[in-house]
Amino acid sequence: MKLNKQIYDFFQERLEQLTEDWYNSLDKSDPEGIYATDDPERIANLKDQNFRFHKNLTQLLILEEEAFYEQFEDWITEISSDKEHLNTPIHFIIREFTRTREQYMDLIDEFSRQNDEVNQLRIDRWKDKIVRVIDRVVLQFTEETYKYQRKLLEAQKEMINELSSPVIKLKGGTALLPLVGDIDTARAKFILENTLQQCADLHISHLLIDVSGVVMIDTMVAYQLFQLIDALELIGVKSTLSGIRPEIAQTAVQLGLNFEKVHTVSTLAKAINF
Structure with missing residues (x-):
């Protein structure tokens, strides 16, 4: 528990930097979607969502997984139903989750280099937890995107039917x-x-x-x-x-x-x- 608390504090000190590093390295040349925006308000909201993701995700280091998921569920639901993200191509979303996972892997390695008490087994456990959570978020977001696209297609189909069969x-x-x-x-x-x-x-x-x-x-x-x-x-x-x-x-x-x-x-x- 002592090491878990230490790495948790280590991440807490770097939450804002995690978000800034992520955004600064973001590929802003995407032809569409939330990551391509140059609107200051939308950028600020995107950074806030990313920051809260880190703030919630790092709780995994000190909480039991069941309790963690109960707490993290609100963020997952919010992002999964966020129109800005739902209107962003899914492969762009998955790409950013992959980059975020790499950030966590690097920070875990950095922490382990600074602490002789950390063994490889502990490192592997931390990394495994992070990977499982991010995979779960990606899966849920993909499911919500699918549902959203189905609703959109049904609405479009209904509109086409109305336009193609008017009295x-x-x-x-x-x-x-x-x-x-x-x-x-x-x-x-x-x-x-x-x-x-x-x-x-x-x-x-x-x-x-x-x-x-x-x-x-x-x-x-x-x-x-x-x-x-x-x-x-x-x-x-x-x-x-x-x-x-x-x-x-x-x-x-x-x-x-x-x-x-x-x-x-x-x-x-x-x-x-x-």
């Missing part, structure tokens, strides 16, 4: 639903729910569904269209389907799809005139 009110109770691109199961479900809600909100009585921009209609897409048309009928909305291209009509015939019960016209212009 556009024309005149009176008539509206247009122009569909473009590929339609997979998830998008088809979104179109069904979104269209019904928008038609109800806009008090639509007749919806023109144009599929001239749809790349391909297979059994699943056709089934979803039929579901949409049936659901619209249940809420009092008539439907007209336009824009079925020759190659799509041929595919529909080959697949045995039946459009007999669906009112269809060849072009959107005819649908609007109708």
Whole structure:
């Protein structure tokens, strides 16, 4: 315990210097992310986060690991959810944790050279603790980054779906639903729910569904269209389907799809005139 307290004090005396050395040696040529900033306020915040990391991490030298992790968890959670770091490429983050680990390894070696009482076993134990903690932080940060990116992608996908399947009110109770691109199961479900809600909100009585921009209609897409048309009928909305291209009509015939019960016209212009 005596040596643990001595090396703890040794690190405490060097906390600010650790942060300054780290920042001064930082590669500031990164094309993006928190490490590339030249904003004084963001730099000060970055240094503060780094300083508190050292202040918390050095507690490992005098605390039991279970107690240490309970205390350190707040810092890990803060950094793992910090948008500045989450918007920084993950390989830049891991690079800095690696450089920080090297700082600790060097300081442990420096301390051991100044203290004859320190044997190799004690050195290895200290280094092993530091490596385990930093690996745990990297793992947790990577997991949080993954979750953040997934949420971001889902939000973007939802926005794209909304923009690519809008119900556009024309005149009176008539509206247009122009569909473009590929339609997979998830998008088809979104179109069904979104269209019904928008038609109800806009008090639509007749919806023109144009599929001239749809790349391909297979059994699943056709089934979803039929579901949409049936659901619209249940809420009092008539439907007209336009824009079925020759190659799509041929595919529909080959697949045995039946459009007999669906009112269809060849072009959107005819649908609007109708």
